Amino acid sequence: MSNKKYWTSLDELNQTPAYFEQANQEFSLVEDATESIENKEPNRRDFLKAMGFSVSVAAVASACQIPVKNAIPYTFDLRNQMPEVVPGVAEFFATTYYGSADFNSILVKTREGRPIKVEGNPSAKFFGGTSARAQAAVLDLYDVTRLHNPVKANKKIDWKKADAEIIKKLDELKASGQKVVVVTNTILSTITKKAIEQLKTTYANVSVVAYDPISQYAIRKASGGIIPAYQFDKADVIVGFNCDFLGTWMNGTENAAKYVTKRVPTPENPTMSRHHQFQSSMSLTGASADYKYPIKPSEEKQVLINLYTKLGGSVSGAKDFSNKELNTGIDKVAKELVAAKGKSIVVSGTNDVEIQSLVNAINATLSNFGATIDTSNTLNFKQGNDEALATLASELKNGAYKGIILVGANPVYDTVYAETFKNALQKADLSISTADRVDESAQYCQYVAPNSHLLESWDVIEPRTNVYGFVQPTITALFDTRQESASILTWAGNVNVAIDSLVQAEIASVSGLSYSEALQAGFVDKTSGIGASALPGISTITTPTQPKGMELFLYEKVAIGDGKLANNPFLQEMPDPISKATWDNYILVPYSFAKENKIDSMPADKKVPVGKITVAGKSFELPIVVQFGQAQNTLAIALGYGREKSGNVGSGVGANLYPILKNNTNSVDGVTFELTGKTYNLGLNQTYHTLMEDVSLPGKPLRYRGMVVKETNLASYSKSETAGNEDREAIQKHLVTMYPTPKFPGHHWGMLVDMNACIGCGACVVACNIENNIPVVGRRQVFRSQEMHWLRIDRYYNGNPDNPDVSFQPMMCQHCDNAPCENVCPVNATNHSSEGINQMAYNRCIGTRYCANNCPFKVRRFNWLDYQGNDMFGSFNDGTPGWGGSETKDYMFDSLTRMVLNPDVVVRTRGVIEKCSFCTQRIQSSKLDAKKQNRKLQDGDVKTACQTACPTNAIVFGDMNDKNSQVAQTLDSGRNYFLFEEQHFLNHVGYQVKIRNKDEESQRSFFDKEG
């Protein structure tokens, strides 16, 4: 063996420290290499390499044609031009949503200049909630049916020419002394009102008639021209008579917000208001009531007379009903009203002067004016005058008006005088409509001067005296439209009117704030105190007439309203809170009537029978839906349907009942009904067995119904905080598992829903749809139960089916920590985040639907068809998936409608599962905001879309690990429970036990009584 040592360098030979250092470094060579690249100037070889590569890449790239896709057309330096607009960052504008009975102060979220979402304005307090209609308003902006320019005789015309012609005609009419009428619905805009006044000043021959499709003129007539403002937060006893004050009556959002302040008892303050509702059909408001009394529309006056008599009022005609329950009910109501003198509200939604004077008299007897009812800061909704409309109709018949200007009114559709208006419009020398589309009336007008959408307009809205909402544009007008006030001002002689400066001046003057402050607030409430002026007393009360035959109650649906919003697919597809039907109006029949006529009250396959009603010589064939809690011998049908010219979504949906709306009262008698023997495929969202009886053992309640909806009454709750929720302790004790419980050291998101605060209005459903780009699928798909809603409101009945109690349960992904859906996915497309969110990787999903099957809450939704972007399907109401479907009732198939899509949320492709994500995009953006501000995420930083939409704050979302969060604190309350907790899904959407202010415990099920 030789002992020769080989060495590679002198360092090695000498064993220097530098050598050891280098030899111990594993990747010394690599480091050297990088160093050489970093330090050295590029040499000739590097240059040639780089040149060779880039030239060949350029050659290859230029050889292939790369399609140019137009994204955001910001071709200029954005930061210099519009420093406030940052791509990817949302901008919020305070503005106002309004309708003839709605007012919401809102924030509009815009992204890259597009309005994409409506949020409640938190600074507007009671006015800052939203309704489903307000939520859906952004989609109206992108309605493809809207006119793109002014129209004369169905031909495009430019504004200048149209204005000149109109002014010329107006001048001629003035010169010849012919009368001109401006027909409007309720106008809340102070600007439009002033504009019309100016038109009247310029043209003395102009008169104005305002009407409302669904009128409350009787209140104004009975109350000396005002509609007092009912303050539901001040009342301990509320008695409603066919008045859907939480929904469609008027000012629903403010009423709901105020109503709920007295409806959620706490352990410290276990009180809540008592709500009695006398109703002909189950309404949104009735569903929240503690006591409900089904009465026929014709019985309402008698009930009020009896009640007034019992309260000591002097009115003749008191007569007991044969229905003993009703009599005892009236006694009970009278007793409670007396006990709550000055702290009660009696309110009726019936358009009948005698009824309204009785209501006023009762409220006066109870000293409610000035206490719970404000007569000075009165409501400006429903300004329509029924008498003026009737007079106008008879004058129009005589040809009294040569000029007709329709400002936001559509009398050919929504009045009984449709024929008269049609003929008058055709014969008039000048007929103008400011409708934003060629609607039923505008089609007979010479000129259509399309109004801009409210998100494109400037305005000042005064829903209540001294309450102002400001409207500012959130986008430049998409089309060549002009807001109606500007049009009217132009015709009144102010050519080149600058509506924006006009409105800005008005804002500054009414708000008392600086212009920019007012605009940022979007809202001022300058009311102070409560007006207590006396209203006119009762004149004569005639004896109630006996109705002939069956009665028909006409009501308004929470989503569509009087029919103006019929072309909004989100609203059409929003399930009615009570009937859970979409896309149609239908005959609601009471349960007793269905039993007599052998109508299946719960058709499992949604093939409902079709009935034919005949009233005043007019017949309507409509599907039948059985409505529990509806008065006997009474049918009910929604108005606002049967539009012919609303656009590609709403036209031809349902039947128009306005032609029988005599004297604008919401009921008619002498109705005959027959079954046609046909069936109709109705788009019901929730079908049968909502009474939760055991389907296999008729006569027994569903055994586990108490695991779904827990409820109790106020008396029990005041005794024990865990009333109705007693079993939870035992369940929790038995939750033993051999597996480790999942741990979430960071955030752990959870949601709580208060079933007492939830009134079921559906604002959250529409908000969720818009926030998360959830497709609208159409009636046919809803009928096939293939709808996509991530959030739904389950409605359950219990008790007597003729007069049941109602519970609403918003149901979305429960984000179980032990989620049954997660372990069954073969490809790991759904999994659990480190913050307790059950997440979906859409790109990974192959659509086996196993997760949807294994979800106990059935909240996972599958993209059955290509909803967003495939025009192969044509119409979604009539077309079949496949070849065929030629009508184009489409949505999302055009680039305009797609502008409403939220860029933060992926649009899902066909064949993947999707579901509630707890608005993960909002969580992410709030986290980033907090990170940028170098602070911890606080409670309230993240609010989900459903949470911000809720007018009654029924939904709370937050971090359960944050002990100070509202969620964590409510989590331990005695009322909180999780659905099917004993199954150990570890779900994290909690529900608060429903508490009814009833003297007796609510019945477990009506079968307890019957069976």
Add this chain to the structure above:
Amino acid sequence: MASHFESPLREPLVKGNKTYKQITTDIVRSTTGELQNRWIFWTTISAIVATFGVFCIAWEVVFGIGSWGANKTVGWAWDITNFVWWIGIGHAGTLISAILLLFRQKWRTGVNRAAEAMTIFAVVCAGLFPVFHMGRVWDAMFIFPYPNTRGPLWVNFTSPLLWDVFAISTYFTVSLLFWYTGLVPDFATIRDRSKTKGRWTFYNLLSFGWIGSVKHWERWESLSLILAGLSTPLVLSVHTIVSFDFATSVIPGWHTTILPPYFVAGAIFSGFAMVLTLMIVARYIMKLEDYITLAHIESMNKILLLTGTMVGIAYLTELFTAWYSSNQYEQHQFATRAFGSTYAWAYWIMMSCNLISPQIFWFRKFRRSIKVTFVMSILVNIGMWFERFVIIVISLHRDYLPSSWLYYSPTWIEIGIFVGTIGIFMTLFLAFCRFFPVVAIAEVKSILKRNGSQAKAHQLEEVADQEVYKSVNKEELLQYK
């Protein structure tokens, strides 16, 4: 007299006093196109039905699962019902070839070939459903654990659907190998009898140049035994794993531990029913009455009786468990199945077809009646389809939350796909009958019981017919018989 005695009490397994040559002739006959007209007629019909099925599948792929009646509550309906039904049918083949081989049940040789073919084709049909029930069938490869650039992102090994992928592909592979192994010597037989060059080459290729040497036979026997050993556990595992799709879920009616044995028994039950249906038709069309005898039918009917009763007991046990467990969800589910207003009819079809009607096979007369057996086999096929429908659709349509309870009814596309798979199945089966030996020639020959006197008599009969002996008195010759 005879050197080999056969009990007169035991029926011969092959009837008609066949010689080895006759067996070959009888069975190879169908592959030579002798029965062409009947075959063309039935194949045309089957192919049309199969084409319609392919059309319906294409429709579903082009337009989406929305063309089906499945909905937000009932996510699986006819698709998975059909899948489990076909997989169940695919059980009889392996059972006959593997388990009966290990148990030395000689009677199996008459039917095993066709039963194995049926298994293969049934699994092919079954496999279509899990693939085409996917919303994004073009991404179906995600379900295989292959190295990828997404992390790599692996499949979810806790999902029973993934277990299905492995179970079914294994089962298909082993069944195919087993079937083909059996076919090799028979292909050689056909090759040896072929009259054209092309036919010779074709069957020579299929038979891997089999020459029938002792070595070939020895290896062939060992391979058959090994494959039989491998397939035996598969008979139990495949349907056990299919049942895990349901048993490991949380849905009342699915979440039960009885499902694996219940599914296996049900699979054998439905498999034998389908074998009976096909055999009764095949023995008529292919004139194989001597090979597929009443004794075969009777044996299989006994298995039907056994497995049908096992399945029935499982049904009753489920009811008992629901009652005894006091689990309110389970109780509700089973009450709904039996008495609910929506689908109780399906439950009672299942009960009467699967539990009640097979009880007539306690009687020998019915066991040996072709007509009764045929009707019964159809009834069991229907009953077993409804069993899967009951488990899948009824359990799903009313699970936990009453708000989501829904009804399900199929669209013509779903029905078309199911009918189409029957067409695909029949087309494949008929092609098999036309080109492949329907009965295992080599194996049947191994069970042919013949003694010297029988053979001699037969030979004499043949000799008597020959030209040379025309002059000799036939009677005279035959006296030696």
